Amino acid sequence: MAEDAALASIESIEGDAAPAEAKASAIVPAATPAAATPAAAKAEPEAAPTGSDPIADIAAGGAVTAETDGAGGKAMPETPPRDEILSALKPLNSKVAACAPGIHGLVMTNIVFDGKTGAVVDAEVKKSPAKFEGQHQQCIKALLKERVTVSPFQKAQMSVTFPFTI
Secondary structure, three states: OHHHHHHHOOOOOOOOOOOHHHHHHHHOOOOOOOOOOHHHHHHOOOOOOOOOOHHHHHHOOOOOOOOEOOOOOOEOOOOOOHHHHHHHHHHHHHHHHHOOOOOOOEEEEEEEEEOOOOEEEEEEEEEOOOOOOHHHHHHHHHHHHHHOEOOOOOOOEEEEEEEEEO
16 A cells, blocks of 8 residues: 555655664774783873763763653653654644645655754645646645644754655
8 A cells, every 4th residue: 555655655864864873883992901001001091971962072071961852851752652652743634635625646745844943844746647737735834833732852853755645
């Protein structure tokens, strides 16, 4: 089913898409060989983690803390969970269909969320049935901006592609 394939492609986190393991291995300092000079290690005390530079803190043996939501101190995810995005968008299918009465088909949308608020900051119709015009697109954009919000997240913005069947 085309909709299932498109749902599987809630692709789209813009930005660095490297796997977490690759990112983690890129910032882990190399192990010090056992034959390193112990006198040099004793002469210079290790720098204490400051929290201002995560890579330097890891190198100094400190832990990097995740950003928090500010309210309860709960760590914010880098992006909202896929299930949360689907839960926010799926119920709007009939309202999106109401934006284009008499037109039927698949409407592929690109939706941009703001990380600080979780609100939709932009939405664009990427693919639509014939006779789908500007006023239909504006209706969908306004609907998504008014009705869709996800939990705040760490990235500045995130973009998803979502199919609506009208």
